[in-house]
Amino acid sequence: MQNQIIADIFSRFADVLEFKGELGFKINAYRKAARVLSELDEDIEKIWKEKRLEQVPGIGRGLAEKIDAYLSTGQIPQFEKAMLNVPGDLFKLLSIQNYGPKTAALAYKELAVGTLEDLKSALDSGELAKLPGMGEKKVENIRKGLDLLQTSESRISIGLALPLVDGIVEFLKKDKNVKKITAAGSVRRFRETVHDVDILAAAENGAELIQKFSRMPEVSQVLGAGETKGSVVLQDRYQVDLRVVKPDSFGAAQQYFTGSKAHNVRLREIAKKQGYKINEYGIFKGDQKLGGGREEDIYSLLDMQWIPPELREDRGEIEAALSNRIPRLVEREDIRADLHIHSNYSDGHLTLVDMARTVASMGYSYMCFCDHSKAARYANGLDEKRLLKQIEEIKKLNEQLERFTILAGCEVDILPDGSLDFDDSILAQLDFVVASIHLAFKTDPTQRTLAAIHNRYVDVIGHPTGRLLSRREGFEIQMDAVIKAAAQTGTALEVNSYWDRLDLSDLNVKNAVNKDVKICINTDAHAREHLPMMALGVGTARRGWAGKKDVINTMTVEELKQWQKRNRA
DNA sequence: GCCGTTTTCGGCCCGACTGTTTTCAGTCG
Numbered sequence: 001m002q003n004q005i006i007a008d009i010f011s012r013f014a015d016v017l018e019f020k021g022e023l024g025f026k027i028n029a030y031r032k033a034a035r036v037l038s039e040l041d042e043d044i045e046k047i048w049k050e051k052r053l054e055q056v057p058g059i060g061r062g063l064a065e066k067i068d069a070y071l072s073t074g075q076i077p078q079f080e081k082a083m084l085n086v087p088g089d090l091f092k093l094l095s096i097q098n099y100g101p102k103t104a105a106l107a108y109k110e111l112a113v114g115t116l117e118d119l120k121s122a123l124d125s126g127e128l129a130k131l132p133g134m135g136e137k138k139v140e141n142i143r144k145g146l147d148l149l150q151t152s153e154s155r156i157s158i159g160l161a162l163p164l165v166d167g168i169v170e171f172l173k174k175d176k177n178v179k180k181i182t183a184a185g186s187v188r189r190f191r192e193t194v195h196d197v198d199i200l201a202a203a204e205n206g207a208e209l210i211q212k213f214s215r216m217p218e219v220s221q222v223l224g225a226g227e228t229k230g231s232v233v234l235q236d237r238y239q240v241d242l243r244v245v246k247p248d249s250f251g252a253a254q255q256y257f258t259g260s261k262a263h264n265v266r267l268r269e270i271a272k273k274q275g276y277k278i279n280e281y282g283i284f285k286g287d288q289k290l291g292g293g294r295e296e297d298i299y300s301l302l303d304m305q306w307i308p309p310e311l312r313e314d315r316g317e318i319e320a321a322l323s324n325r326i327p328r329l330v331e332r333e334d335i336r337a338d339l340h341i342h343s344n345y346s347d348g349h350l351t352l353v354d355m356a357r358t359v360a361s362m363g364y365s366y367m368c369f370c371d372h373s374k375a376a377r378y379a380n381g382l383d384e385k386r387l388l389k390q391i392e393e394i395k396k397l398n399e400q401l402e403r404f405t406i407l408a409g410c411e412v413d414i415l416p417d418g419s420l421d422f423d424d425s426i427l428a429q430l431d432f433v434v435a436s437i438h439l440a441f442k443t444d445p446t447q448r449t450l451a452a453i454h455n456r457y458v459d460v461i462g463h464p465t466g467r468l469l470s471r472r473e474g475f476e477i478q479m480d481a482v483i484k485a486a487a488q489t490g491t492a493l494e495v496n497s498y499w500d501r502l503d504l505s506d507l508n509v510k511n512a513v514n515k516d517v518k519i520c521i522n523t524d525a526h527a528r529e530h531l532p533m534m535a536l537g538v539g540t541a542r543r544g545w546a547g548k549k550d551v552i553n554t555m556t557v558e559e560l561k562q563w564q565k566r567n568r569a
Numbered sequence: 570g571c572c573g574t575t576t577t578c579g580g581c582c583c584g585a586c587t588g589t590t591t592t593c594a595g596t597c598g
Contacts, residue, residue, distance in 0.1 A: 024581090033571090063570070098595090224587075256584095268583075277583085279583055
């Protein structure tokens with residue numbers, strides 16, 4: 001798929017246009033096309049061959065011609081030409097806070113600032129300060145922006161951002177001035193990684209609260225602090241923004257600051273057509289404020305369903321809400337079991353009984369131990385003998401339990417030749433089987449996964465793409481083929497909730513659910529503290545439009561056993 | 570650049586904060 005490559009080209013071209021001072025609308029057109037392309041589930045090359053490019057939203061005649069040029073010759077002449085007179089490091093330079101396209105263009109023209117090193121020299125020598133419109137503070141802010149770029153995390157995993165938000169919310173909640181407070185932005189939408197953390201509060205005295213916020217002990221830098229908006233850096237790494245509004249605007253502000261930007265733009269266009277105006281203070285007709293205290297006010301006045309935050313990405317949710325087709329998404333409370341949990345039989349930290357007790361205390365009605373198989377030597381994987389011993393121990397534990405069931409399963413390795421690490425005669429003795437790739441990532445992961453899907457005992461493919469958000473791309477696996485095969489056999493695909501995995505991703509979930517493939521949301525917990533990450537997996541599944549019926553671990557244990565018969569019979 | 574039950578031309582979301590201004594431009598979300 002060349003979709004992402006072309007999306008990146010358009011996105012870079014938008015930067016170039018911005019640097020050259022082109023019209024904002026044109027720049028937006030490129031950015032929108034880049035976003036649509038990167039989220040498209042169909043191969044752009046196929047669409048191109050079938051001459052359907054202009055049917056893709058955001059692609060018109062001009063961009064279709066550029067895609068055509070790229071796919072036939074590997075080049076876009078306009079882009080090559082436009083690249084000639086821009087700084088080599090333009091894309092890095094533009095990512096510096098407080099150093100926008102206008103300033104970058106001026107510094108390039110006057111001082112030939114083309115790289116991060118050039119910029120640092122121009123700052124140190126005082127040359128930058130001599131440019132028109134530059135003052136002492138502006139220069140200082142650019143220096144801060146450059147420092148921040150080099151020290152801060154560019155994107156934080158949702159698994160790290162959520163606890164950060166919770167901590168700040170708890171701290172600010174103690175202020176009597178605060179009427180309401182909540183996460184907003186991409187954290188509320190449960191994006192897998194976030195650029196910064198947004199918090200929204202309702203209070204009468206905004207300036208006072210923002211002062212308190214900017215003086216929190218973890219704050220290492222204050223980027224701004226006004227009456228409604230404060231922005232700080234925590235521990236030199238994480239940017240956190242706080243917005244404060246009056247209580248009667250809280251709902252409108254929640255809508256506004258939850259985004260996404262693309263979602264909001266669409267919503268405001270619709271509002272405008274209907275004669276309304278939306279901003280962070282409310283929804284208005286003329287000078288009259290019609291609502292804003294509750295987020296539902298906005299959507300209902302526009303004659304559409306309220307949209308869960310996880311769907312607000314302009315991926316079809318607005319059309320669905322206008323025609324009453326927003327699905328009832330899976331919720332954390334729907335999850336009856338965690339079906340991929342490790343014990344100290346392999347590389348988990350707890351004994352079977354200790355882990356089972358903890359899982360049971362979380363309100364689940366059953367669970368499954370899935371320890372590693374023997375090929376996973378680094379993880380103390382189980383051979384046949386130890387696996388059978390574990391099955392026996394689980395049987396005995398079940399005899400002592402009421403109203404909670406432990407399933408005996410395994411996370412069996414998919415070997416480089418596509419076979420599984422245990423024979424079918426062993427797998428047949430298990431209650432539940434997750435099959436995963438842990439080694440030889442470059443050895444034909446697609447064919448190996450397909451082979452595992454076709455094994456009658458495999459219930460779920462574990463972390464199907466193998467990605468680690470902070471460390472590595474997934475292996476090169478053809479998800480469309482995997483989804484198609486899973487649809488045929490009824491095999492489920494895992495949403496692994498571990499903060500660094502979130503695998504499947506939201507878009508892959510959406511594609512799978514569209515093809516009626518079942519999802520299994522698991523924590524892959526190796527320790528007690530991993531269990532609450534179920535919320536991250538549920539958030540990811542919701543972003544993929546998954547409903548309760550799409551998720552197998554919302555079933556009762558009896559229903560699950562019935563479901564397994566589709567293959568095993 | 571895209572797009573069209575107001576339009577094939579003329580629209581294209583809306584506001585806060587900062588700094589350097591003396592009424593506003595640049596940046597950001």
